[in-house]
Amino acid sequence: MGATVFHPSTRLPSMPLAFADRLNNVETSAIRELFKLLGKPGIISFAGGFPDSAMFDVAGIRAASERVLAEEPGAALQYGATEGYQPLREQLATFMQGKGVAGLAPEQLIVTTGSQQALDLLGKTMIDPGDKVIVEGPTFLATIQCFRLYGAEVISAPVDGEGVQPDALERLIVEHRPKLVYLIPTFGNPSGATLSLERRKRVLELAARHQVLVVEDDPYGDLYFGEAPPASLLALSAQVPGSREWLAHCGSLSKVLSPGLRVGWLIAPPELLARAVMCKQFSDAHTSTFAQATAAQYLKSGAMPATLAHVRTVYAERAQAMGDALRAELGDAVEFVQPRGGLFLWVRLTGARGQERDAGALAKRAIDKGVAFVPGTPFFSQNPDAATLRLSFATADVAKIREGVARLGQALKG
Numbered sequence: 001m002g003a004t005v006f007h008p009s010t011r012l013p014s015m016p017l018a019f020a021d022r023l024n025n026v027e028t029s030a031i032r033e034l035f036k037l038l039g040k041p042g043i044i045s046f047a048g049g050f051p052d053s054a055m056f057d058v059a060g061i062r063a064a065s066e067r068v069l070a071e072e073p074g075a076a077l078q079y080g081a082t083e084g085y086q087p088l089r090e091q092l093a094t095f096m097q098g099k100g101v102a103g104l105a106p107e108q109l110i111v112t113t114g115s116q117q118a119l120d121l122l123g124k125t126m127i128d129p130g131d132k133v134i135v136e137g138p139t140f141l142a143t144i145q146c147f148r149l150y151g152a153e154v155i156s157a158p159v160d161g162e163g164v165q166p167d168a169l170e171r172l173i174v175e176h177r178p179k180l181v182y183l184i185p186t187f188g189n190p191s192g193a194t195l196s197l198e199r200r201k202r203v204l205e206l207a208a209r210h211q212v213l214v215v216e217d218d219p220y221g222d223l224y225f226g227e228a229p230p231a232s233l234l235a236l237s238a239q240v241p242g243s244r245e246w247l248a249h250c251g252s253l254s255k256v257l258s259p260g261l262r263v264g265w266l267i268a269p270p271e272l273l274a275r276a277v278m279c280k281q282f283s284d285a286h287t288s289t290f291a292q293a294t295a296a297q298y299l300k301s302g303a304m305p306a307t308l309a310h311v312r313t314v315y316a317e318r319a320q321a322m323g324d325a326l327r328a329e330l331g332d333a334v335e336f337v338q339p340r341g342g343l344f345l346w347v348r349l350t351g352a353r354g355q356e357r358d359a360g361a362l363a364k365r366a367i368d369k370g371v372a373f374v375p376g377t378p379f380f381s382q383n384p385d386a387a388t389l390r391l392s393f394a395t396a397d398v399a400k401i402r403e404g405v406a407r408l409g410q411a412l413k414g
Helices: 021-026 028-037 056-070 086-097 113-126 141-149 166-176 199-212 231-237 269-283 290-303 304-331 361-371 398-413
Strands: 109-113 132-136 151-160 179-183 212-218 247-252 264-268 335-336 344-349 388-392
Touching: 021 166, 021 304, 028 361, 056 290, 086 109, 086 264, 109 113, 109 269, 113 141, 113 179, 113 212, 113 247, 113 264, 132 141, 132 166, 151 166, 166 199, 179 199, 199 212, 199 231, 212 231, 231 247, 231 398, 264 269, 264 290, 264 344, 304 344, 304 398, 361 388, 361 398
Parallel strands: 132 151, 132 179, 179 212, 212 247
Antiparallel strands: 109 264, 247 264, 335 344, 344 388
């Protein structure tokens, strides 16, 4: 029997692509849909979760990159170790030691392509379909999506003005036996809440007592206004016996130096770190060596303290301006806690005098008035609060913040 011959003009039956079932666990972000509207002329955006590009130390980064090309071009432009560029690992260890993490060795951390990759590596190494993880309610949207992509059931722990509530967290740990607990203890996204010192120690005690991995995500800890926040869980773990072996820490230079460099890091127990390296090798081999070398030179230059001081001053002024404007323009129609750091102000609509309590509906009207924000619902893995919204004060100057909040007040009045 002769072979079947297909002619160029032959059309095979159309068949749909068979996508992975795990994609059914995640939905298109409402935030992504909102961003499509931001191209309208004249929009003042409080929606983004990124730093102000005007805060980037362009001259310092340029000088660092020039030193890289002058002193180490071969290494910086070549493939590198999956664990990270050794000079950067050394600089990051020193950087973390300066924040109270005593005795941290370079070998105890790996460099990741932003802290987002660190979260993805934790998902790859820790989560099987059907596993349970606990997060704050609300929390970073991308974390919910990442963990759900790996098949996790994402449980929400209640948060107040001092961060996650330890008693409630312990009840959830006992009930669900999660694979991990994910927290943003300092200036959370989106809540802006900071876990108190007492609660931080309680969380570490829970990790040791129940032998559950606690993941500390700390992209905003350096962005404090005035008094520094309590020490990180990682730094405090030295005071809580047995907690360090149940703790992972994700760090990033994105919010304080440049998100475009895509430099983050993961500190974790040795056996977890080894498996994360294996998964990273399969994923991207290594973070950009040139970006790592540039970051290392920048940290080595000693420029970071001045950069942080400038950024803190600017963001503190903007945060205060936004809080003042909200009180003046919206009054008792909103309630919020004035942030002490970070990039966000978390607002709840009170419905006073019969005004709007649905932040999603308000967001649509706000766009028509020329201002954008993110409704709070997507930040909850369970039991979303439709009256909440996140405002970013990072990218608009004081004048635009005042104008944007005035527009928000107009939208609220209908």
